[in-house]
Amino acid sequence: MGETLTEHENQLDGQDQKQGPDAGGALYRRVAADLREAITTGAYGEAGRLPAEGALAERYGVSRGTVRQALAVLRADGLVTSRRGTRRVVLGNARVQSFSELLSFTHWARSMGEEPGGQLESLIRRPADAAEREQLRLDPGAEVYVTLRLRTLSGTPVMVERTIYPPHVGVLVAKLPPDVVSHTEHLREHGILFTDADHTIDVVAANGEDAKLLGCRRGAPLLRERRRTTDPTGRPVEWSQDRYLPGMVAFSVHNSLATSALSRHARESD
Amino acid sequence: MGETLTEHENQLDGQDQKQGPDAGGALYRRVAADLREAITTGAYGEAGRLPAEGALAERYGVSRGTVRQALAVLRADGLVTSRRGTRRVVLGNARVQSFSELLSFTHWARSMGEEPGGQLESLIRRPADAAEREQLRLDPGAEVYVTLRLRTLSGTPVMVERTIYPPHVGVLVAKLPPDVVSHTEHLREHGILFTDADHTIDVVAANGEDAKLLGCRRGAPLLRERRRTTDPTGRPVEWSQDRYLPGMVAFSVHNSLATSALSRHARESD
């Protein structure tokens, strides 16, 4: 018939799609995943149109609300547009990393097929200064754990990472062997969860330490990413400052009238 | 009183809150705006908890679904967390610019109380190369309009902007007087809408032209933002490359397990 069906038949395999997150996850996530695959496979063409919400609801055997929830995910990822009156339009095959790939250098490197490395240069414990207490929401007199690591991609130096941990996270980090590649993964196993992060991206000049570790000139430009991460309770778990050699990395963001989490700031705040 | 109410009483003023976008906007947007103000005012404390969804629904006289829609907005902005089982927690007073403030240098500058300036250096029309046809989704043989502008903040050079427009937008830009400060605003008046954008941020060295315009050394590091913008139909309307003097600007993004539009890429793609 005239349907726009491709390989993607109706229903979702397995599970008896009841409520609640099943093995694979919520229903709307499975619908979203299926649609994402169909889109990136080119099932709807380059700038093609998606079927109507009602049609999708029928195809997947779910309510329209669930379909809309799935589409909201794709909307935020920049995969499709949406506006009243017309079918949704395919925007492009955005890749968008998972949150963990973004937070973890290790996870990110592996997803690219590169071998991540981490060389712990130093780990010290000292009283937090005012800025650190502010960022990590610590009481006066609290101490922080400060790590300095050189990160490599298949042996090549790429980034210098300076991370400041609050005490409850720092004690765990301090116990890790110095050759552990992924701190993030180990922390997760100890119940430290990373769920939200604020990133600020700009350019700085390499200081003597950066230059020595990265093998660049002192004063050479580096791409800097500062990141404050919190756990699900809103408690800060790290405040990190990563400095990348130019040309090794770039950051991408998608935003829209519907969802905008990107902003531009004047000057430096610190 | 034991209530967590502050100034923010119940109900929303004006309008008889029916369906559909009224004067001020959708109901959930007004709820979101009210909650945002309450949060940034500190009504719930630094790391305080929000009332339960049901309580908010009752207070505002709306359904729980509407409250959840409002909270989803604040969630995406990084203002509050959310997880099953516990009240939402206030994360911080994120500022997050509106989408238009982000796209329009002019709008952004004004929102900071600075005087934006734009000096059109050149505007030419020429055949699109392969990369441009790809980005703007043009047919072989199509032409593009290329502008070069020096952007200033209260008289100080800040950024060099190179924008490539597809024909249907370019013809409008070409008709603008060279001293028009905001191209974006004029295009909007002519029915060209900007709704979605993909940004890539990295570092590049200033070329001769950059150096001359910005008054920096040739080879000096610049913060580069490349941006591809589309209209609601998914049609590309501009492909721009902005180069900022370091220290004048920084980009911020919030992301989380729930919503992630940020990604990190290896090397340069072009």
Place this chain on the structure above:
DNA sequence: GAGTGGTCTAGACCACACG
């Protein structure tokens, strides 16, 4: 006018956090 997405409602059950 027909079709489509945007918004809103009311009710239901589940999974998880916490006391």
Place this chain on the structure above:
DNA sequence: GTGTGGTCTAGACCACTCT
């Protein structure tokens, strides 16, 4: 166990787009 957010449903009306 109780409360809370997460997910899902079914139905409704509206605003907008397009033909």
